[in-house]
Amino acid sequence: EAGVAQSPRYKIIEKRQSVAFWCNPISGHATLYWYQQILGQGPKLLIQFQNNGVVDDSQLPKDRFSAERLKGVDSTLKIQPAKLEDSAVYLCASSSGLAGAGWAWEQYFGPGTRLTVT
Amino acid sequence: LAKTTQPISMDSYEGQEVNITCSHNNIATNDYITWYQQFPSQGPRFIIQGYKTKVTNEVASLFIPADRKSSTLSLPRVSLSDTAVYYCLVGDPGYALSFGKGTSLLVTP
Numbered sequence: 160e161a162g163v164a165q166s167p168r169y170k171i172i173e174k175r176q177s178v179a180f181w182c183n184p185i186s187g188h189a190t191l192y193w194y195q196q197i198l199g200q201g202p203k204l205l206i207q208f209q210n211n212g213v214v215d216d217s218q219l220p221k222d223r224f225s226a227e228r229l230k231g232v233d234s235t236l237k238i239q240p241a242k243l244e245d246s247a248v249y250l251c252a253s254s255s256g257l258a259g260a261g262w263a264w265e266q267y268f269g270p271g272t273r274l275t276v277t
Numbered sequence: 278l279a280k281t282t283q284p285i286s287m288d289s290y291e292g293q294e295v296n297i298t299c300s301h302n303n304i305a306t307n308d309y310i311t312w313y314q315q316f317p318s319q320g321p322r323f324i325i326q327g328y329k330t331k332v333t334n335e336v337a338s339l340f341i342p343a344d345r346k347s348s349t350l351s352l353p354r355v356s357l358s359d360t361a362v363y364y365c366l367v368g369d370p371g372y373a374l375s376f377g378k379g380t381s382l383l384v385t386p
């Protein structure tokens with residue numbers, strides 16, 4: 160079974176520029192997550208999709224970050240304009256479970272995209 | 278989201294059993310306890326998940342007392358390749374889970 164794919168793996172941009180990350184989840188997984196992981200910290204959830212709807216985006220800085228999951232499969236996370244503090248690894252994860260289903264499942268993570276903002 | 282507390286770091290020698298305890302005093306009835314492992318430059322990887330009592334798989338065991346206010350991840354006979362950061366997550370896995378800072382485990386020969 161193919162894992163979660165992300166691209167690019169690395170990106171260097173200057174502040175105020177725009178950047179986009181792409182994620183292809185495991186086939187059939189209804190739920191997709193984007194996390195931001197700053198060096199030395201644990202991943203922080205930015206947004207959670209269930210199919211093509213948003214379950215939780217409470218920690219997404221909506222003035223500069225946007226995400227979409229068209230057709231409930233692939234997803235794109237965009238930052239516009241980028242700030243120095245956006246330098247981090249952006250992780251995408253997917254799971255087969257549904258929010259509120261009342262049972263447990265695991266999240267499968269991709270390798271991440273390392274973003275450096277100079 | 279239930280707040281979790283776990284040690285910042287732990288050291289162990291190869292071949293020893295390692296127990297990492299996580300405190301979660303305000304765990305809710307619907308919450309599960311999940312542990313992830315993360316190696317440098319990789320995304321986290323699911324280790325084990327439980328609701329109560331004891332869960333065991335081919336990698337680890339998870340011990341959860343009756344009050345569920347804490348849990349212990351047990352790694353039998355660790356090797357150098359078990360050096361990683363281990364995260365304890367508590368919550369309804371259908372919704373956002375907070376990873377915290379995790380426990381950095383260093384295994385030495």
